[in-house]
Amino acid sequence: MQSDDDSPQADGQSLLRVAGARRTFLTPEGSAVRALDGVDLNIRPNEFLTLLGPSGCGKTTLLRAIAGFEDLDGGRLELEGRSLEDVPPHRRPFNTVFQSYALFPHLDARDNVGYGLDAARVPRAERERRVDEALALVGLSELGRRRPRQLSGGQQQRVALARALVNRPRLLLLDEPLSALDRGLRQAMQIELKNLQHTVGITFVVVTHDQEEALTMSDRIAVMRAGRILQLGPPGRIYDTPADRFVARFVGDSNVHAGRVAAVSARGALITLDEGFELHAEGTGFAPGEAVDAMLRPERLMLAREPGAGPALQAVVERVVFVGADVQVHLRLPGGAALRALHRHLPGAEPPPNVGGQAFIRYEPAAVHLMRSAP
Amino acid sequence: MSRRGAPLDWALGAWGIAFLAVLYLPIALVLAYSFNRNVVNMMVWEGFTLDWYRSIFGLATRLAEDASYVHSTEGLVHAARNSVVVALAATAVSTVVGTATALAMARHRFRLRPLYQALLVMPMVMPDIVLGVALLVFFVGAGMTLGLGTIVMGHCVFLASYVFVVVSARLAGMGADLEEASADLGAGPWTTFRRVTLPQVAPGVAGGALLAFIISMDDLVITYFIAGVESTTLPVFIYGMLRRGMKPEINAIAMLLLAFSFVIAATGLWLRARRR
Amino acid sequence: MSGALSARRRRALAGLLAPHSLLLAAFFVVPLAIMAVYSVLTPGLYGGVEWEFYPYGYGRVLGAPLGEVEEFDPVYGEILLRSLRLALTTVVVTLLLCYPAAFWVSRLPPRRRALVLFLVTLPFFANLIVRVYAWMLILRPTGVLNQLLGLAGLPAADLMFSETAVVIGLCYVLLPFMFLPLYAAVERLDPALVQASRDLGAGALFTFRRVILPLTAPGILGGCILVFIPAFGNFVVASLLGGAKVMLVGNLIEQQFLAARNWPFGAALAMLLLAAVLVLLVVYVVRTPHPEGVR
Numbered sequence A: 001m002q003s004d005d006d007s008p009q010a011d012g013q014s015l016l017r018v019a020g021a022r023r024t025f026l027t028p029e030g031s032a033v034r035a036l037d038g039v040d041l042n043i044r045p046n047e048f049l050t051l052l053g054p055s056g057c058g059k060t061t062l063l064r065a066i067a068g069f070e071d072l073d074g075g076r077l078e079l080e081g082r083s084l085e086d087v088p089p090h091r092r093p094f095n096t097v098f099q100s101y102a103l104f105p106h107l108d109a110r111d112n113v114g115y116g117l118d119a120a121r122v123p124r125a126e127r128e129r130r131v132d133e134a135l136a137l138v139g140l141s142e143l144g145r146r147r148p149r150q151l152s153g154g155q156q157q158r159v160a161l162a163r164a165l166v167n168r169p170r171l172l173l174l175d176e177p178l179s180a181l182d183r184g185l186r187q188a189m190q191i192e193l194k195n196l197q198h199t200v201g202i203t204f205v206v207v208t209h210d211q212e213e214a215l216t217m218s219d220r221i222a223v224m225r226a227g228r229i230l231q232l233g234p235p236g237r238i239y240d241t242p243a244d245r246f247v248a249r250f251v252g253d254s255n256v257h258a259g260r261v262a263a264v265s266a267r268g269a270l271i272t273l274d275e276g277f278e279l280h281a282e283g284t285g286f287a288p289g290e291a292v293d294a295m296l297r298p299e300r301l302m303l304a305r306e307p308g309a310g311p312a313l314q315a316v317v318e319r320v321v322f323v324g325a326d327v328q329v330h331l332r333l334p335g336g337a338a339l340r341a342l343h344r345h346l347p348g349a350e351p352p353p354n355v356g357g358q359a360f361i362r363y364e365p366a367a368v369h370l371m372r373s374a375p
Numbered sequence B: 001m002s003r004r005g006a007p008l009d010w011a012l013g014a015w016g017i018a019f020l021a022v023l024y025l026p027i028a029l030v031l032a033y034s035f036n037r038n039v040v041n042m043m044v045w046e047g048f049t050l051d052w053y054r055s056i057f058g059l060a061t062r063l064a065e066d067a068s069y070v071h072s073t074e075g076l077v078h079a080a081r082n083s084v085v086v087a088l089a090a091t092a093v094s095t096v097v098g099t100a101t102a103l104a105m106a107r108h109r110f111r112l113r114p115l116y117q118a119l120l121v122m123p124m125v126m127p128d129i130v131l132g133v134a135l136l137v138f139f140v141g142a143g144m145t146l147g148l149g150t151i152v153m154g155h156c157v158f159l160a161s162y163v164f165v166v167v168s169a170r171l172a173g174m175g176a177d178l179e180e181a182s183a184d185l186g187a188g189p190w191t192t193f194r195r196v197t198l199p200q201v202a203p204g205v206a207g208g209a210l211l212a213f214i215i216s217m218d219d220l221v222i223t224y225f226i227a228g229v230e231s232t233t234l235p236v237f238i239y240g241m242l243r244r245g246m247k248p249e250i251n252a253i254a255m256l257l258l259a260f261s262f263v264i265a266a267t268g269l270w271l272r273a274r275r276r
Numbered sequence C: 001m002s003g004a005l006s007a008r009r010r011r012a013l014a015g016l017l018a019p020h021s022l023l024l025a026a027f028f029v030v031p032l033a034i035m036a037v038y039s040v041l042t043p044g045l046y047g048g049v050e051w052e053f054y055p056y057g058y059g060r061v062l063g064a065p066l067g068e069v070e071e072f073d074p075v076y077g078e079i080l081l082r083s084l085r086l087a088l089t090t091v092v093v094t095l096l097l098c099y100p101a102a103f104w105v106s107r108l109p110p111r112r113r114a115l116v117l118f119l120v121t122l123p124f125f126a127n128l129i130v131r132v133y134a135w136m137l138i139l140r141p142t143g144v145l146n147q148l149l150g151l152a153g154l155p156a157a158d159l160m161f162s163e164t165a166v167v168i169g170l171c172y173v174l175l176p177f178m179f180l181p182l183y184a185a186v187e188r189l190d191p192a193l194v195q196a197s198r199d200l201g202a203g204a205l206f207t208f209r210r211v212i213l214p215l216t217a218p219g220i221l222g223g224c225i226l227v228f229i230p231a232f233g234n235f236v237v238a239s240l241l242g243g244a245k246v247m248l249v250g251n252l253i254e255q256q257f258l259a260a261r262n263w264p265f266g267a268a269l270a271m272l273l274l275a276a277v278l279v280l281l282v283v284y285v286v287r288t289p290h291p292e293g294v295r
Helices: A010-011 A059-067 A109-121 A124-137 A154-166 A183-200 A211-217 A235-240 A246-252 B005-032 B051-056 B074-107 B113-125 B127-141 B146-173 B177-184 B189-218 B220-226 B232-244 B249-275 C002-038 C056-061 C074-106 C110-125 C128-139 C144-151 C165-188 C191-198 C204-233 C236-242 C249-258 C263-287
Strands: A015-026 A032-043 A047-053 A074-079 A092-096 A173-175 A203-208 A221-225 A228-233 A255-264 A270-273 A279-281 A291-298 A303-304 A312-323 A327-330 A337-342 A358-362 A369-372 C041-043 C049-053
Touching: A015 A059, A032 A059, A032 A092, A032 A228, A032 C263, A047 A059, A047 A211, A059 A203, A074 B127, A092 A154, A092 B127, A092 B177, A092 C074, A109 A124, A109 A154, A124 A154, A124 A183, A154 A183, A154 A203, A154 B177, A183 A203, A183 A211, A203 C144, A211 C165, A221 A235, A221 A246, A228 A235, A228 A246, A235 C002, A246 A291, A246 A369, A255 A279, A255 B146, A279 A291, A303 A337, A303 C110, A312 A337, A312 C002, A327 A358, A327 B113, A358 A369, A358 B146, B005 B249, B005 C074, B005 C110, B005 C128, B005 C165, B051 B249, B074 B189, B074 B232, B074 C002, B113 B146, B113 C002, B127 B220, B127 C002, B127 C049, B127 C204, B127 C249, B127 C263, B146 B220, B146 C002, B177 B189, B189 B249, B220 B232, B232 C128, B232 C236, B249 C110, B249 C128, C002 C263, C041 C263, C056 C074, C056 C263, C074 C204, C074 C249, C128 C144, C128 C165, C128 C236, C165 C204, C165 C236, C191 C204, C204 C249, C236 C249, C249 C263
Parallel strands: A047 A203, A047 A221, A092 A173, A173 A203
Antiparallel strands: A015 A032, A015 A074, A221 A228, A255 A270, A255 A291, A270 A279, A291 A369, A303 A358, A312 A327, A312 A358, A327 A337, C041 C049
């Protein structure tokens, strides 16, 4: 597994360490599913970490194991160097915002928020003060006496957040926190969650399958698949230099083509793609003859009527799709390869090419990202 | 609805009304006859009276002495008291036991679970006469005196299963989310049970207890085998009366019993409907 | 890591299951086991048993080699067959009564549907003995039925103490056991499926046979079993509405325990009844598709 950490010294400031975590489930049909297949992860103090992956990749299992709801079959969890093995969920200084929110329907918002303080036998006056603060923090001071049923989805989510944060956990675990909200509210909450994390200074670990959400909110993203972490790093790094074709396709829109390094020189590398075209890339660290996957982000391709000074590919325009601010252009290379390019639709700029016409795809070698070939 | 569906709808409606009539007409008849003044032939309507009800409660009536079995209400009151005592005790025990089992089965997976579940359902689905004679053989073999105690134990065997089923249905709609949230917020298992699980399952537990109470009050077959001479319950008492012949005050007793179970059942069904 | 949580859960599980397990062990499993043993012991002269192996309680019913006291007598086979016949008749009649009614209820507007469901469920909670008694009022020679027939100028029907009376009583008492599972299945039936069938050109009968019947089959099977078991083992209805004329297995068992005092024979009969029920339940569990299996 590749640990694409910010700095190797990061171990020094680890809050929670996950080492070699394994967990296997038995399906009702009797086959075994490896939900966690050897996960190593250092969660740092005061960071916003996102576990990103498709459903069934093990991200929720990892979150539940940290919270203490799942046993691990193997591996360790350490909070600042102390093992969590014998610590049941209610003794762990972590709190969770559940996907369903799991608000207690028989308690009003105030009592939901005060629940953890009651369990910890916090004195009455302090309890009231902290509940007030927490409700104010999420902007619900007025609605404390409402039952969960009387609150909207977004308000319920805020109560769930307040209920978790009021206990000042070392780690706040959020399981798909925004999935139940509609699109507009979701985008507003992404920003708000990020601001909130900054305000309270608590480490957030968020599980999501929404790459846009992950890119917007996170300090670091761990992309997971089939019980493993494929890549761990800040959003920019994940987006620009994905570790393999799976990450490239899961995060953002991308053109990924398999090929081989044909030649390497001081100025860069020449890649021959399996579909019969060539790409120029910058210096790579790959040796000639090595199998690679080449990725081109659509927004880094420029369409023109003539080839320019740099490298370019000649293609036929197959389809032009309007996607809001941009126009997505589907192109076909002579060898049969399909590429997508984003054409920025600015006033006074060149209009998008005509369907059926010829176009040149210009790119900079720096825009070509090479990855280990994956099956 | 299409025009072709209309006659079908009409036929279904007629069938449905007839169905309800079949369910309620026999009961309505008992009600009507319980007010019949005719002492000589209870099947011939002679006029309205409340005397049969009065005779049950030992009040003065204008009835001839021999018209009624209930010369004194002692036997009837005794049987009724036995029924209530047994039902209360058996309901209390089986509610606790069945609820605990429902909690265990809903939140834990273990290898013998399907087998255990089958065992739990057995006392409900097997013919009650089999359980009745098995308990008789057992109690006599163990040298226990047949009486209220043995009836309570016998009732608990199948009532606990009913409570288990009702509470399980409630728990099935709950999920483990709330309990996990409680643990996550630092509450220990006991606090979680008291403050989250119990308030959530309470309607189910109440429903299960009401059902258990009604079934215990209603049980004839099992009680019939394991009741001692001095510990007759109401259904067994009425069964004995009916085997000796029909007398008009049975109508009144039947109606009172019916009203009693309907009130409890209606309460239970209303509670359940209100929670939705 | 794996140990801590699971150990805690195991302890909680054991604690919660202990009371019910003890209850069932002491008052269910052990009594049934004792009865199984009794069924192959020698009947005592004045009730009770003697501890000697003696399989002729079963022989008396099934026709195995003759013992000293017990003799094979076809009358017991007849009683078994009669119980079976009446139970099956009850199943068929309740099914025919309830199936259309279930559709009727499922098509009612929500508020009225809730009311009707309440009305259908309510008699289920009424005392069994009261409900049987109501039919004694109707069916006895001077009863309501004959009064009505007399008013219509028809000859009186002598139904009391007949197999018909017993079947009527069983049907009335067991109606809710058939209705509720049927209704659950009918309600789950998506009307869009019926519409889709009609849309594809299927006639009403074809739709019923190919869509409605298969989809409600689990409810039908469940209702049939829930009605059959208590009908087969019933003795109260038969003793009140059938009298001495209609003897069923239940009455025979009662007689052996309370009158004849031949406990081993009674136990053998009870074991046979139990075996029949277990076979039925196994059939039900095996034939009912597993929820996950459907997808």
